[in-house]
Amino acid sequence: MKVVSSSDWRDDLAFESPTLVADVSPGEATRCSVCGGDSEPLERTELWAVKHKHPKQHGGYVRFYCQTHLPAIKVAPVAAPTRAAAARAERRIIAPRRPTSVEDRPRAVCPDCWVEVPSTGICGICGNTIA
Numbered sequence: 001m002k003v004v005s006s007s008d009w010r011d012d013l014a015f016e017s018p019t020l021v022a023d024v025s026p027g028e029a030t031r032c033s034v035c036g037g038d039s040e041p042l043e044r045t046e047l048w049a050v051k052h053k054h055p056k057q058h059g060g061y062v063r064f065y066c067q068t069h070l071p072a073i074k075v076a077p078v079a080a081p082t083r084a085a086a087a088r089a090e091r092r093i094i095a096p097r098r099p100t101s102v103e104d105r106p107r108a109v110c111p112d113c114w115v116e117v118p119s120t121g122i123c124g125i126c127g128n129t130i131a
């Protein structure tokens with residue numbers, strides 16, 4: 001049997017699209033993350049793996065769900081754009097790009113305070129004049 005490091009198949013999962021656990025991580029019966037530790041383990045052919053976005057971890061996180069607890073995600077996710085994608089697109093329209101002409105100029109940074117020095121050249125924290 002091929003041994004796969006536990007992170008590999010998770011990396012390959014698409015976000016928010018249920019995948020049969022038996023297809024990606026075959027093995028012993030395991031539990032639905034909603035049913036919890038007291039539940040009967042289920043065959044992996046009856047569990048779905050879903051990768052969720054995580055606010056801090058770029059790779060997201062994967063949870064297993066039984067058929068009952070599978071979140072309301074279309075099992076055929078290709079059809080319509082997900083709500084998350086729609087929200088992303090919306091945000092892109094609402095948030096205007098900041099004009100960058102001024103921001104592009106590199107600012108001097110005070111070597112003691114590590115803050116940007118305003119155009120006066122005087123550090124707002126320690127008062128040093130920065131060349």
Ligand SMILES: [Zn+2]
Nearest residue numbers: 032035066069
């Ligand atoms: Zn469950």
Ligand SMILES: [Zn+2]
Nearest residue numbers: 110113123126
């Ligand atoms: Zn300073």
